[in-house]
Amino acid sequence: MPEQKNIIIYTTPVCPWCHRAKEYLSSKGFSxxxxxxxxxxxxxxxxxxxxxxxxxxxxxxxxxxxxxFNQTRIDELLAK
Amino acid sequence: xxxxxxxxxxxxxxxxxxxxxxKRLDTLLTANDIGGQMNWTTGIxxxxxxxxxxxSDLIEKFEAQVNHFxxxxxxxxxxxxxxxxxxxxxxxxxxxxxxxxKAVLLATGKRPRRLNVPGETELTxxxxxxxxVCDGPIFAGQKVAVIGGGNSALEAALDMVRIAEHVxxxxxxxxxxxxxxxxxxxxxxxxxxFLGHQTEEILGKDLVEGIVIKDLRTxxxxxxxxxxxxxxxxxxxxxxxxxxxxxxxxxxxxxVNCSCETEIPGLFAAGDVTTVPEKQIVIxxxxxxxxxxxxxxxxxxxxx
Numbered sequence: 001m002p003e004q005k006n007i008i009i010y011t012t013p014v015c016p017w018c019h020r021a022k023e024y025l026s027s028k029g030f031s032x033x034x035x036x037x038x039x040x041x042x043x044x045x046x047x048x049x050x051x052x053x054x055x056x057x058x059x060x061x062x063x064x065x066x067x068x069f070n071q072t073r074i075d076e077l078l079a080k
Numbered sequence: 081x082x083x084x085x086x087x088x089x090x091x092x093x094x095x096x097x098x099x100x101x102x103k104r105l106d107t108l109l110t111a112n113d114i115g116g117q118m119n120w121t122t123g124i125x126x127x128x129x130x131x132x133x134x135x136s137d138l139i140e141k142f143e144a145q146v147n148h149f150x151x152x153x154x155x156x157x158x159x160x161x162x163x164x165x166x167x168x169x170x171x172x173x174x175x176x177x178x179x180x181x182k183a184v185l186l187a188t189g190k191r192p193r194r195l196n197v198p199g200e201t202e203l204t205x206x207x208x209x210x211x212x213v214c215d216g217p218i219f220a221g222q223k224v225a226v227i228g229g230g231n232s233a234l235e236a237a238l239d240m241v242r243i244a245e246h247v248x249x250x251x252x253x254x255x256x257x258x259x260x261x262x263x264x265x266x267x268x269x270x271x272x273x274f275l276g277h278q279t280e281e282i283l284g285k286d287l288v289e290g291i292v293i294k295d296l297r298t299x300x301x302x303x304x305x306x307x308x309x310x311x312x313x314x315x316x317x318x319x320x321x322x323x324x325x326x327x328x329x330x331x332x333x334x335x336v337n338c339s340c341e342t343e344i345p346g347l348f349a350a351g352d353v354t355t356v357p358e359k360q361i362v363i364x365x366x367x368x369x370x371x372x373x374x375x376x377x378x379x380x381x382x383x384x
Contacts, residue, residue: 037217054205
């Protein structure tokens with residue numbers, strides 16, 4: 001089995017979409033690093049710089065960035 | 081050809097999928113996403129069986145129940161249109177995929193209403209948000225604006241007065257939300273309210289810098305500084321795909337009778353996209369179940 005791509009997810013604590021995205025990754029057996037941008041200002045800045053977005057969740061898979069919980073796109077990127 | 085295509089993955093669509101599968105209908109469930117508006121909801125205290133449950137947790141329980149049954153699923157696909165064909169209906173996705181069925185159940189729900197002002201589309205995700213509960217914390221210590229006067233807007237404003245440095249609440253109408261929310265907001269020191277003001281433009285190049293509002297009484301324009309703009313001005317039905325097929329009501333909702341039938345035999349509708357009064361998860365789920373059972377009866381009549 002090939003090594004899993006590095007996954008980072010930027011979230012806020014009560015955001016339902018963020019929760020759903022994390023649950024989805026877990027259910028597929030993927031591990032990820034979760035940054036809470038509500039409490040971590042540096043990571044919030046990093047997320048905005050990387051994605052140009054001020055919206056969560058932002059999911060980074062390898063070099064690719066997904067804004068929002070886009071299940072189809074997550075599947076595509078993790079299938080490669 | 082399927083017996084039934086259910087369009088929509090919210091409570092109405094998912095309940096319908098379970099009922100259709102239990103009636104052994106050959107069913108396709110197609111949806112933009114699983115959960116629908118429940119994805120925008122945090123604590124739920126009025127869905128029977130749970131004194132309290134998070135929206136995302138309830139979605140997972142619904143989803144697990146649907147997955148228990150043999151229902152084909154196409155999630156992440158937007159339906160562009162539904163057309164009538166001799167043997168039933170054809171459902172065409174935006175990417176051009178075509179599916180055919182004897183009956184269709186529209187359970188597409190509602191989406192946040194847009195202001196339709198300059199800057200809104202360009203700056204969505206760059207400071208313009210329709211989900212204060214999601215994106216609010218990113219604007220901690222900043223100046224933000226909340227647009228709207230109903231419960232969603234007041235709840236967003238209440239969240240933001242705790243997080244942001246300053247909140248501008250802009251409503252074209254008087255505040256229509258619950259008195260208890262209005263009272264809570266009246267204690268906030270960092271809130272300024274503009275009633276009878278229409279939002280005319282969202283300013284900013286790469287990120288939001290402010291908004292332009294107009295006093296509807298005097299016609300005077302004002303510019304307010306804000307890095308975040310939360311738009312909470314209600315919902316619109318996702319009924320565009322049947323616009324050429326049936327006559328919608330003045331709000332764009334799909335008219336149905338108490339059997340979830342539309343004016344076209346074989347085309348059923350359930351939940352928030354319809355004219356059924358009260359938009360609630362428990363009601364949408366019930367309507368979805370009822371529509372699936374009615375679709376089953378319709379298919380039985382067809383087969384005779």
